[in-house]
Amino acid sequence: MSVVSLEGVSKEFGQGGVVAVQAIDLEIGEREFVSLIGPSGCGKSTLLRIIGDLIQPTRGEVTVKGKTAHRARLGRDYGIVFQDAVLFDWRTVAKNISLPLEMMGWDRRKRAERVKELVDLVELTGFEGHHPWQLSGGMQQRVSIARALSFNPALLLMDEPFGALDEMTRERLNLELLRIWEASGSTVVFVTHSISEAVFLSTRVVVMSARPGRVVGVLDVDLAQPRTADMREEPRFAELIRDVRRLLRRGGGFDVEEPTPTGEEDYIVAEERLR
Amino acid sequence: MVAMALKRVGMLTLVLAALCGLWEGFKWVGETTGLKLGAFVVNDRTLPHLHDIFGQLFEPSRRNGPMLIEVLWDAALFTAKEAAVGFALGASIGFGLGVILAHSRLLQRGFLPYIVASQTIPILAIAPMVVVWMGGRGFPDWFSVSVISAYLTFFPVAINTLRGLTSADPRALELMRSYAAGPLQILWKVRIPSSLPFLFAAFKISATASVVGAIIGELPASIQDGLGGAILNFNQYYATSPPSLWATNLIAALLGIAFFLIVVVAERIVVRRAPEHVA
Numbered sequence: 001m002s003v004v005s006l007e008g009v010s011k012e013f014g015q016g017g018v019v020a021v022q023a024i025d026l027e028i029g030e031r032e033f034v035s036l037i038g039p040s041g042c043g044k045s046t047l048l049r050i051i052g053d054l055i056q057p058t059r060g061e062v063t064v065k066g067k068t069a070h071r072a073r074l075g076r077d078y079g080i081v082f083q084d085a086v087l088f089d090w091r092t093v094a095k096n097i098s099l100p101l102e103m104m105g106w107d108r109r110k111r112a113e114r115v116k117e118l119v120d121l122v123e124l125t126g127f128e129g130h131h132p133w134q135l136s137g138g139m140q141q142r143v144s145i146a147r148a149l150s151f152n153p154a155l156l157l158m159d160e161p162f163g164a165l166d167e168m169t170r171e172r173l174n175l176e177l178l179r180i181w182e183a184s185g186s187t188v189v190f191v192t193h194s195i196s197e198a199v200f201l202s203t204r205v206v207v208m209s210a211r212p213g214r215v216v217g218v219l220d221v222d223l224a225q226p227r228t229a230d231m232r233e234e235p236r237f238a239e240l241i242r243d244v245r246r247l248l249r250r251g252g253g254f255d256v257e258e259p260t261p262t263g264e265e266d267y268i269v270a271e272e273r274l275r
Numbered sequence: 276m277v278a279m280a281l282k283r284v285g286m287l288t289l290v291l292a293a294l295c296g297l298w299e300g301f302k303w304v305g306e307t308t309g310l311k312l313g314a315f316v317v318n319d320r321t322l323p324h325l326h327d328i329f330g331q332l333f334e335p336s337r338r339n340g341p342m343l344i345e346v347l348w349d350a351a352l353f354t355a356k357e358a359a360v361g362f363a364l365g366a367s368i369g370f371g372l373g374v375i376l377a378h379s380r381l382l383q384r385g386f387l388p389y390i391v392a393s394q395t396i397p398i399l400a401i402a403p404m405v406v407v408w409m410g411g412r413g414f415p416d417w418f419s420v421s422v423i424s425a426y427l428t429f430f431p432v433a434i435n436t437l438r439g440l441t442s443a444d445p446r447a448l449e450l451m452r453s454y455a456a457g458p459l460q461i462l463w464k465v466r467i468p469s470s471l472p473f474l475f476a477a478f479k480i481s482a483t484a485s486v487v488g489a490i491i492g493e494l495p496a497s498i499q500d501g502l503g504g505a506i507l508n509f510n511q512y513y514a515t516s517p518p519s520l521w522a523t524n525l526i527a528a529l530l531g532i533a534f535f536l537i538v539v540v541a542e543r544i545v546v547r548r549a550p551e552h553v554a
Contacts, residue, residue: 054449074455086446090468090546099464103454151454 003187004028009060019212020046033188035198038208044191079148083160085140087132094128097146118146138169156188199240209251216251323518331518347526354501361424362485369429373436403495424488428481435477439470475542482534
């Protein structure tokens with residue numbers, strides 16, 4: 001059974017205004033790790049928010065674990081991680097992680113047990129009593145991931161979670177995320193700008209076109225599991241990256257690491273800045 | 276830490292000394308040159324010596340009476356009670372209004388202009404009506420003064436509560452939505468904690484305003500026991516004893532500062548956000 005099923009999903013902003021995503025059909029199976037990649041403004045974050053019932057599609061059906069997205073949200077099926085950690089300054093690491101559990105009425109002892117498990121999982125043992133501003137960006141993002149996983153949601157929605165981090169931290173957290181994914185048994189939908197990140201992490205990569213966002217192609221990533229850092233140097237990894245690039249180019253987008261020489265990227269970048 | 280504290284105390288003392296020097300220096304220059312600014316002439320009546328003002332505090336307030344500082348201390352306590360009750364009343368009403376308005380744009384549009392308008396009416400125009408109205412309903416006079424003080428207090432609190440509650444990170448609100456949190460949980464866990472810096476900024480303004488409100492409120496209420504009464508009284512005797520009024524003003528200012536400092540201390544205890552003093 002698929003965990004997420006999108007049928008003809010479109011979203012327009014304003015009255016007959018900008019079409020953010022158009023006619024998206026997508027099935028995501030259990031324990032999959034699916035990346036959404038595309039040029040800036042292609043609506044991949046919008047699509048993620050539609051899946052998470054944070055915005056409503058103009059047309060189309062969203063089904064999550066056999067329910068509507070709305071029911072799935074009320075059933076607490078989503079763990080969300082944004083580009084910024086969005087931690088609460090006035091709460092310690094432990095209290096940030098246990099916030100969703102407080103909402104859900106877990107008692108103090110069960111919360112403490114769960115927080116301990118999660119702190120171990122994201123390797124922040126010893127930092128439970130720290131406040132967010134005392135942590136590095138990478139550590140903050142790990143707290144944010146632990147918080148999203150705290151209530152064992154069926155689906156982890158991640159919106160460029162490592163986009164604000166430096167390359168070294170990013171690669172380390174990629175490996176950690178895979179380990180966490182393995183251990184937690186959840187399904188992940190992952191929005192990213194980075195082709196190599198998408199290929200390295202995913203079981204499938206969904207490539208989207210420039211606005212209006214459509215699915216240009218879906219690529220199965222046949223690298224062995226579990227992934228290791230060395231795989232980045234395998235010929236197959238390079239081939240997959242080339243394939244994603246080709247799809248991106250076909251979608252009229254430019255890719256981040258190698259812009260197409262159309263001058264279009266200036267337009268898109270300027271637009272992104274305006275947003 | 277100790278060095279920091281010493282530096283602060285040193286700076287405060289330095290500024291205070293400079294201000295005193297400015298006062299006495301201006302007085303000395305004014306008197307020796309016979310400086311005239313319109314009708315303003317510098318002499319012991321318009322600008323008493325600082326040591327005379329301080330000295331006056333320890334003189335009898337009237338023949339064979341208690342020292343002035345004892346009289347003013349009692350008056351300050353009386354006014355402090357009015358102001359504290361007024362502050363509590365105004366802050367609660369302001370906070371409640373802010374919470375309600377933060378949850379409805381419609382109410383915001385409807386009420387906000389009137390809340391703003393309420394502050395354009397001079398307090399002196401409202402105070403006598405409050406005294407008559409409250410007095411007629413059997414409230415003690417000092418409570419009328421608290422209500423007048425609350426009238427000045429509630430406004431900054433209401434505006435800043437509204438601003439603070441709506442300042443919460445929209446993504447934090449999205450996260451709360453994803454946890455299927457109810458409006459009360461969102462208010463309590465996210466909106467109110469996010470609003471605290473705004474709230475305390477308002478409390479600081481309101482704390483001093485509540486003292487001013489209480490002093491002004493005492494005038495139409497004809498209350499003799501507070502600082503307002505003392506100011507009115509010594510105003511009448513200004514010709515014979517200028518330092519008495521200055522000394523009263525000094526005590527009134529100290530009361531306002533005390534209120535302010537209480538809020539600062541409360542903020543230190545309550546607000547835990549990325550503070551500059553954490554390494």
